[in-house]
Amino acid sequence: MRRLYPFDPLFKHHLIIALLLAIWVFVFLYFSEPLDVNQFNANEKLLFLPGYGLLGGLCYLIFVPFQYFLYSKNNAKWTIISELVFLFSFCFVSVVVARIFYLFVVVPNEPNPYTLGYMLKAIYFPAIITILPIILISRFAFGKYHDKRLDDQKIEIKGEGNYEGLRLQLNDLICVKSSDNYIEVYYLSGTYLKKTLIRNKLSVIDEDFEELQRTHRSFLINPYHFQQWKINNGKHILLLSHVIEVPVSKTYLTDVKSVIELTTN
Known part of the structure; x- marks a missing residue:
């Protein structure tokens, strides 16, 4: 039997998660200063780092309809597998978008940008490990809250x-x-x-x-x-x-x- 996982269909809650994600990405990059970030001056940090945060939040919101699609395809049930598929897909696309932003916005004319493999090891994986718990906790908490409200209305x-x-x-x-x-x-x-x-x-x-x-x-x-x-x-x-x-x-x-x-x- 597939084990069910808390699911929250309310878009306003996912909007809050996206906002928290955008802020957390900015804070993480600003204070941890990985790779190219530690080469930015103060003005460049305020110019580029909010862009990373904004892209992270937008990527999450873009994936909310995908979540609804998975939910409907699974006969209005959300399982641990569904949650893992959602999170893996979101992380994969976020890495692709962040890489594009780096190549075409942050260092558009740089002849020797960091390789994808190096950035995966030094930036993207550490960032995902740091940021993912925020998403997991927020989604789980909102899902449990929604389930409780539904149960109270039964x-x-x-x-x-x-x-x-x-x-x-x-x-x-x-x-x-x-x-x-x-x-x-x-x-x-x-x-x-x-x-x-x-x-x-x-x-x-x-x-x-x-x-x-x-x-x-x-x-x-x-x-x-x-x-x-x-x-x-x-x-x-x-x-x-x-x-x-x-x-x-x-x-x-x-x-x-x-x-x-x-x-x-």
Whole structure:
């Protein structure tokens, strides 16, 4: 089983990380003065070193969409492998960009610039070792914070047994169907549709969660997942996410239409 790793989808948090990264790159180069940096005068340091920091921050922001791509390709799950792929890709591109900046901005007319191998050993690897913990700690902290907020927002559908129940985000819940002495809960896990059988009554769930709408004596729906109306042999049917069809009885038709209209507007 793949081990999950904290994931933060909020761009504003990654913007903060990019800013911290830019500042830290500047501070690291300014005070450690590796190779060519120790040959700069005070004005040259203030001219070139912020450029390295800015490029580091921009490289990180450019890779945020790549992170979202990996997340979606992995069925809305973020693993340790995903984190390592992201960080390795970011570090590789950052080294390439820093090398280009060095050759074409810092020493554009220098006949004998430092070789890539020498700079990797003397500057880039030490810089990565110093800077990477800042990125790791920031990403992990923001990811844990986001996970905690999501967990605090979860609803719990309880069963009659001591160990029965289901915790999930409200927007992941699609519908609940009565099934004898049980209820069938249809919900999303990432991008997959799942169903869990819980020993409870539909009337209890209806009382516990006013966000859900009764459509039939055997169904409760989450209006958030409404797709379209259908009429089959004069009977109204709601089409929900993942092509789930739910009947709407005449008793609840007016209320359902009002709720759907409010939700879609």
